[in-house]
Amino acid sequence: MPDDFSLGSVETKIAPTERFAQFLQARGKRLTRQRRVIVEMVFSHHDHFDAEELIDHLRPLIAARQVSRPTIYRTLGELIDARMLRSIMTVSGRSVYEHDYGYPRHDHLHCQTCGRLIEFQCEPIVRLCEQVAREHDFQVAGHRVFVTGTCAACRQKR
Amino acid sequence: MPDDFSLGSVETKIAPTERFAQFLQARGKRLTRQRRVIVEMVFSHHDHFDAEELIDHLRPLIAARQVSRPTIYRTLGELIDARMLRSIMTVSGRSVYEHDYGYPRHDHLHCQTCGRLIEFQCEPIVRLCEQVAREHDFQVAGHRVFVTGTCAACRQKR
DNA sequence: TTAGCTGCAAAGCCTTTGCAATTTA
DNA sequence: TAAATTGCAAAGGCTTTGCAGCTAA
Numbered sequence: 297m298p299d300d301f302s303l304g305s306v307e308t309k310i311a312p313t314e315r316f317a318q319f320l321q322a323r324g325k326r327l328t329r330q331r332r333v334i335v336e337m338v339f340s341h342h343d344h345f346d347a348e349e350l351i352d353h354l355r356p357l358i359a360a361r362q363v364s365r366p367t368i369y370r371t372l373g374e375l376i377d378a379r380m381l382r383s384i385m386t387v388s389g390r391s392v393y394e395h396d397y398g399y400p401r402h403d404h405l406h407c408q409t410c411g412r413l414i415e416f417q418c419e420p421i422v423r424l425c426e427q428v429a430r431e432h433d434f435q436v437a438g439h440r441v442f443v444t445g446t447c448a449a450c451r452q453k454r
Numbered sequence: 455m456p457d458d459f460s461l462g463s464v465e466t467k468i469a470p471t472e473r474f475a476q477f478l479q480a481r482g483k484r485l486t487r488q489r490r491v492i493v494e495m496v497f498s499h500h501d502h503f504d505a506e507e508l509i510d511h512l513r514p515l516i517a518a519r520q521v522s523r524p525t526i527y528r529t530l531g532e533l534i535d536a537r538m539l540r541s542i543m544t545v546s547g548r549s550v551y552e553h554d555y556g557y558p559r560h561d562h563l564h565c566q567t568c569g570r571l572i573e574f575q576c577e578p579i580v581r582l583c584e585q586v587a588r589e590h591d592f593q594v595a596g597h598r599v600f601v602t603g604t605c606a607a608c609r610q611k612r
Numbered sequence: 613t614t615a616g617c618t619g620c621a622a623a624g625c626c627t628t629t630g631c632a633a634t635t636t637a
Numbered sequence: 638t639a640a641a642t643t644g645c646a647a648a649g650g651c652t653t654t655g656c657a658g659c660t661a662a
Contacts, residue, residue: 326642328635328643421582428579432605433606435609441583441597
């Protein structure tokens with residue numbers, strides 16, 4: 297029986313909701329209607345998002361008292377515990393989340409003009425980070441490369 | 455007459471306070487007693503710091519009504535405008551600042567256990583970031599590499 | 613003199629928490 | 638049934654702002 301939800305070799309083979317259900321069950325927690333709705337919303341987009349955007353998407357349900365802000369924040373935290381979401385960084389004071397399930401590891405180019413996050417993968421950078429860490433006798437848990445600047449679209453608009 | 459304070463080839467040749475004075479003057483702003491005290495405090499340590507730590511250092515002056523929290527926040531913003539400080543990222547919701555004047559560009563290893571930031575420089579990483587940006591037709595303004603994990607000291611304590 | 617600056621108090625913003633009522637397994 | 642979860646309202650924590658008095662040039 298799988299117990300370690302942080303590894304899992306077949307992790308991309310089951311639907312996010314089901315995986316979350318397994319995670320919850322393993323902890324004696326419950327898959328409530330609210331949690332189900334939130335996970336489905338989160339994993340129906342392959343986007344980076346912050347809590348406010350998620351809340352926007354769920355606004356009809358919030359208005360209908362089907363789910364609330366505190367529950368959304370609590371569930372985001374649980375999805376991070378479940379390693380299904382990562383908090384990538386706070387831009388202007390907000391936490392930004394991205395999928396950590398069924399989606400490859402990557403880094404970002406951040407356009408300062410339009411705020412867009414462009415994903416990229418660069419193995420050599422990852423290896424260099426690991427090498428630097430080794431030189432400092434530092435044990436790596438993860439890394440984050442963030443390149444800021446202006447995207448092609450925004451440069452053309454000027 | 456120098457007008458662009460973001461470049462300046464001799465920027466490390468004058469004291470921070472004086473450079474800030476020039477920046478302020480060029481904008482019709484004034485070097486007040488408070489601003490002077492804050493810049494001197496900020497540049498007397500070669501540390502990363504957040505507003506709270508700076509406020510701690512200035513506490514005697516705050517108690518003596520010589521300077522206030524809002525003025526500290528306002529001055530930090532001005533030091534960023536002057537390109538003398540950079541806001542490197544928000545860890546747990548706080549802005550962390552570091553010197554961008556008289557101090558070389560670098561990146562960080564961040565120990566998740568003790569919170570320490572270890573600086574490093576790695577030109578190849580910088581060049582790879584630039585290359586990735588080029589591939590995406592993205593104009594680079596800066597980059598930030600953040601490696602998270604556990605430092606040697608914290609691993610030994612366990 | 614007079615724009616610019618300051619401190620105070622209060623507001624903002626995003627997020628978290630206490631608690632009584634509700635709901636899941 | 639009993640523990641877990643929810644929504645509400647309120648509190649937190651950091652940062653910013655409005656404003657009347659103060660101050661640097």
